[in-house]
Amino acid sequence: MKITTFIAILMFATLIPAHSQWRKIFLRSAMGLYLASSELDDGSPFDELGEYGAHNLFDMDGTTAWVEGVKGDGIGESVYVGMGDRLNEIICIVNGYQKSGDLYFKNNRPKILRLSLFVGFMIPGEVTEIISVCRIRQFGNENLITLKDTLGPQEFKLPFDRLKAVEFEEQSKQLFLDDFGKKFEEITKSCSGCDTVPSVQYILHLEIVDVYKGTKWDDTCISDIWFRPGETKINEIPEDEIITEVYEELDERMIYVNTNKRKNIILVDGKALEKAENLVEGQYMDATLMDVSPDKEWAQVDYLYTAEGARVEEYSQLYSVRYLTRIDKQILKTIYGMYGFIEKDGKTYLDTADGLIDLEEILKKFQELQEK
Numbered sequence: 001m002k003i004t005t006f007i008a009i010l011m012f013a014t015l016i017p018a019h020s021q022w023r024k025i026f027l028r029s030a031m032g033l034y035l036a037s038s039e040l041d042d043g044s045p046f047d048e049l050g051e052y053g054a055h056n057l058f059d060m061d062g063t064t065a066w067v068e069g070v071k072g073d074g075i076g077e078s079v080y081v082g083m084g085d086r087l088n089e090i091i092c093i094v095n096g097y098q099k100s101g102d103l104y105f106k107n108n109r110p111k112i113l114r115l116s117l118f119v120g121f122m123i124p125g126e127v128t129e130i131i132s133v134c135r136i137r138q139f140g141n142e143n144l145i146t147l148k149d150t151l152g153p154q155e156f157k158l159p160f161d162r163l164k165a166v167e168f169e170e171q172s173k174q175l176f177l178d179d180f181g182k183k184f185e186e187i188t189k190s191c192s193g194c195d196t197v198p199s200v201q202y203i204l205h206l207e208i209v210d211v212y213k214g215t216k217w218d219d220t221c222i223s224d225i226w227f228r229p230g231e232t233k234i235n236e237i238p239e240d241e242i243i244t245e246v247y248e249e250l251d252e253r254m255i256y257v258n259t260n261k262r263k264n265i266i267l268v269d270g271k272a273l274e275k276a277e278n279l280v281e282g283q284y285m286d287a288t289l290m291d292v293s294p295d296k297e298w299a300q301v302d303y304l305y306t307a308e309g310a311r312v313e314e315y316s317q318l319y320s321v322r323y324l325t326r327i328d329k330q331i332l333k334t335i336y337g338m339y340g341f342i343e344k345d346g347k348t349y350l351d352t353a354d355g356l357i358d359l360e361e362i363l364k365k366f367q368e369l370q371e372k
Helices: 006-013 054-058 101-106 162-189 270-276 359-371
Strands: 023-029 033-036 078-084 090-095 109-122 131-146 153-157 199-212 221-228 243-249 254-259 265-269 283-292 298-307 313-320 338-344 347-352 355-358
Touching: 023 078, 033 054, 054 078, 054 221, 078 221, 090 109, 109 162, 131 162, 131 199, 162 199, 243 283, 265 270, 265 298, 270 283, 283 338, 298 338, 298 347, 313 359, 347 359, 355 359
Parallel strands: none
Antiparallel strands: 023 033, 023 131, 033 078, 078 199, 090 153, 090 221, 109 131, 109 199, 243 254, 254 265, 283 298, 298 313, 338 347, 347 355
């Protein structure tokens, strides 16, 4: 028998905006942030998780699935999924219940999903291990995607403008502080370990619009959902953009750059570097972010070469973050003894075994070579 969860009813009943511009939702916090309109044979809303709950969307396991829990084909049922504090470009969906090919075809599979994007903010003290309160605003229009009726993951580019989404995030943050600043201050004053700024969360809403019919049951299932960045490739970052962050994702073997206008710009692609090295069998190469200059215009990236039974060889490389490129040894001759960046007398230097190197001079030489 299908059971519609009590907590989903409670949560969706609170979707009335606290302010005219905001919608308030209560996200479950189990393996990921989510809110499902219904679940098949759900567990307790406050501790146990049902066998077919929406938490199964995040376990990267095709033998588990979110199964909606209403009578009929589940048209109109939906789930909110937290994406984190940045908007990834790619969504991967493992459609249907992929525990086996037999079960896949016996159950319904979504054919068309309606996607809506929200930017949300959470206040310290309203985030727990069970429930997180999030106030959200919708960005842009709803969009439809059509899934194939096949086993395995399917990738889709999210149909939202990332640059405009970042601008919307900044506008929403200011609006959030205007509307909830007093409440936010009250909580942070009484919580010494709480963040002093609201945490942002991009949230994707997926609604079932049409299905591929199952041969035996009318339960509609999705096994997994995950997100990943797209490959934002540009030659350089314009002067009018402020570099806000340089960071690495170890699992992806990537080093990214964020600015005030865009996110996930590729600085270093570890996999591509290793492939370009034409290494011998049994030899491996990786790149790791060692230091970033205070103005975020420069990065020290160390190349690590390893082989079975051999010691690790390490070479330091200087990268211009704005030009998204490594500084050639023709300009910076040392690859040993780099110790990161320091500021002195209002200037930024690279600290090396040969002493301090003026990065303004390095940039000047680099630009001269670029013009030739």
